[in-house]
Amino acid sequence: MxxxxxxxxIGLLGAGAMGAEHAYCYNLIDGVQVxxxxxxxxxxxxxxxxxxxxxxxxxxxxxxxxxxxxxxDVCLPSSLHAPFVIRALERGKHVFCxxxxxxxxxxxxxxxxxxxxxxxxxxxxLLTRSISACAxxxxxxxxxxxxxxxxxxxxRLGSYxxxxxxxxxDHYSDPSTELMTFDFDFVGWLMGAPAxxxxxxxxSQGRIGEISALLEYDDGRSxxxxxxxxxxxxxxxxxxxxxxxxxxxxESEVVFTNxxxxxSALALFPQSGEVEFPDPAGxxxxxxxxxxxxxxxRGTADPSLLDVERALEALALSVATQTSLREHRAIDVxx
Numbered sequence: 105m106x107x108x109x110x111x112x113x114i115g116l117l118g119a120g121a122m123g124a125e126h127a128y129c130y131n132l133i134d135g136v137q138v139x140x141x142x143x144x145x146x147x148x149x150x151x152x153x154x155x156x157x158x159x160x161x162x163x164x165x166x167x168x169x170x171x172x173x174x175x176x177d178v179c180l181p182s183s184l185h186a187p188f189v190i191r192a193l194e195r196g197k198h199v200f201c202x203x204x205x206x207x208x209x210x211x212x213x214x215x216x217x218x219x220x221x222x223x224x225x226x227x228x229x230l231l232t233r234s235i236s237a238c239a240x241x242x243x244x245x246x247x248x249x250x251x252x253x254x255x256x257x258x259x260r261l262g263s264y265x266x267x268x269x270x271x272x273x274d275h276y277s278d279p280s281t282e283l284m285t286f287d288f289d290f291v292g293w294l295m296g297a298p299a300x301x302x303x304x305x306x307x308s309q310g311r312i313g314e315i316s317a318l319l320e321y322d323d324g325r326s327x328x329x330x331x332x333x334x335x336x337x338x339x340x341x342x343x344x345x346x347x348x349x350x351x352x353x354x355e356s357e358v359v360f361t362n363x364x365x366x367x368s369a370l371a372l373f374p375q376s377g378e379v380e381f382p383d384p385a386g387x388x389x390x391x392x393x394x395x396x397x398x399x400x401x402r403g404t405a406d407p408s409l410l411d412v413e414r415a416l417e418a419l420a421l422s423v424a425t426q427t428s429l430r431e432h433r434a435i436d437v438x439x
Contacts, residue, residue: 111137112401115167115197117188118179119143119152119160122202126177129391131156136398140167168192175225175401177394178202182281186211189226193218198225200397203289204281204422205415212419216412225407227397228415232290234392236384237356237370241347244354245294250374251350256294256327258287262341265313265333270362271341278312280425283331289418290345291319291327298327299438301421303428308334317425322438351375 114130116123119141130138138156142164143149149160161167168176168191176192178185178201185206192199199219205228206212219226232238245253260283263269280303291298298319306314314332335341344357353373360366372380399405408414424435 111135112398113172113174114138115170115173115176116141116152116156116158116179117164117167117176118202119145119148120179123179124152124155125390126179126394127152127155127158129388129394130177132391133395133398135402139173140170142167164188168195168197173197175200175397182207182277186215189215190218193222193224193226196222196224198227198397198401200227200229200394201412201415202229203231203415204285205412205419207277207281209416209419209423212412212416216416219412225397225400226412227400227407227410228412229390229393230286230289230293230410230414230418231389231393232286233293233409234389234396236387236389237368238290238345240370240382240384241345241354242294244347244349250352250354253294253347253349254325255348256291257330257346257348258290258328258344259330260284260287260343261330261332261335261339263333263335263337263339265308265311266335266337269337278426279315279331279333280312280422280429281419283333284315284317284329284425285415285418285422287329287331287345288317288421289414291329292414292417292421294347295321295325295327297417297438298421299436300434301424301428301437302434303425305429306332306334312429315425315429317421317428319421319437320434 116138130136138158140159140161141149141153142161146162153160175198178188182204189199189201244250263271299322300320303315303317305312313334317329319327341360347354356370358366358368370382396405400407424437428435
């Protein structure tokens with residue numbers, strides 16, 4: 105930490121896989137001190153706290169009320185975000201909240217309004233904006249290096265809805281929010297707000313387990329977002345995208361395994377010439393987004409990239425997906 109710079113003191117709510125990841129990343133960021141980690145399970149809280157030399161606690165209220173804590177990081181299940189986020193904001197804390205921000209638009213608006221009233225940051229883990237391969241596509245779209253971006257196709261495939269699989273998560277909702285929110289944000293970041301959205305479901309045991317959404321633009325462009333929680337137990341969690349430009353195609357795939365770090369592949373297919381394999385040389389995207397959050401708290405980074413408004417825009421597309429599935433029609437979503 106630079107001389108004369110006071111550490112940003114963080115309270116971490118949640119010590120599951122994501123809370124543990126955040127604890128690990130904060131320990132790598134200069135000028136940050138995680139002071140307390142909350143979980144209902146003290147053993148789990150202690151395991152995450154050990155990674156960042158913090159205190160473990162089962163008392164969320166005392167963490168939020170602690171006057172020495174500058175910011176609160178919320179890594180609890182999505183359905184629990186709103187009351188903790190709002191309370192932390194009302195106590196004068198800056199807040200970083202994992203995606204999905206919430207499963208309900210009304211809750212999301214109340215969270216945003218609480219941040220505005222308190223004059224505090226509410227930043228959201230819109231992860232694709234911190235992934236180096238996604239940033240490469242964003243730069244290509246902005247510079248026109250490969251011509252106009254014509255279409256984007258994304259997939260996010262897992263087995264979290266299948267009981268007995270390593271990925272199974274009882275507290276997760278359907279793919280429209282738990283998975284698609286990330287890619288709806290990616291689409292909006294690259295292409296802006298679409299005009300219409302049409303969604304199609306796949307059902308399993310009476311519930312929606314897989315969704316395909318088509319986002320259409322009035323200028324002829326389109327995006328397709330596919331998400332599934334129904335993959336077999338042997339299928340690894342996988343995310344990817346295909347960005348079709350006028351003069352090239354960029355394709356990415358990331359495969360997560362239980363035996364090591366994710367395997368990533370990124371390829372550029374030009375209109376002519378040999379296939380290229382760019383190396384974005386990125387770092388852990390969770391660390392990237394948390395470093396940005398810390399910079400925003402310090403006033404040295406632009407808070408607009410991960411602002412709560414961006415999360416609400418993505419959530420609006422999740423809500424439109426649910427409406428399309430329920431009413432079996434295209435939904436007008438243009439601003």
